[in-house]
Amino acid sequence: MFIRPTIREAPTTERDVFAFHIIGEVTADDMSAMADYMNTQFDKHDTVSMLLMFDIYDGAERGASFDWETLKSRVRALGKVRRYAVVGGSDAAKQAVEWSGKMLPVDARSFDAANEDAAWAFLGAQRA
Template sequence: MMNSETIQQIPTDNPDLYAFRVTGEVTGADMEAMAEYMNAAFDTHEKVSMLLLFENYHGSETGAGLDWDSVKSRFRSLSKVDKYAVVGAPDGAARMIDMMDKVIPVDARTFTAGEADAAWRFVGARPA
């Protein structure tokens, strides 16, 4: 299980789904820990799906996600992630995900905070 101060993994009933709750302000250390965790998952699975639930999210610190592991996991996700659901994403991120869904080989969708059940159905799993 991956847990940092702002990113907590949610146990699910599907071993190929990686679900996370994101709260507060994400730090570079949080992003690096999640990237290392997902790179390990990419090493052991042909394909995975991901679900991110943003709750009381306050953004990320400047430079978070620019370390090598984070960059590497983003590139690997293009071939390793089947479905990618984001619940309650900030407006700018939601627009970017919706736009990128049209050009990347990942089935990516955004959901409002009130549509969490629909997001779980989309990725084919439930919290354990």
């Protein structure tokens, strides 16, 4: 189970579905640790699905997205993530997810906080 101060994994009913709560301002260390964790999961599974739930999101620490593990996981995700869902978050984040779903080989959707159950159903999993 992945637990950091600003990113916490939520248990799921499916071994290839990974769900995370995002809380506050995501630090560079937490983002790098999550990227390392997901790179390990990419090694273990042919494909995965991911759910990010923005509980209280205050953005990311400056430069958090540019560490090597984070960049590597983003590139690897293109071939490893089959479904990607985001619950809550800013309008800009929702638009980015929707755009990604149209431009990249991943089925990506965003959901309002009130529709978290629909996001779980989209991934074919439930909270364990």
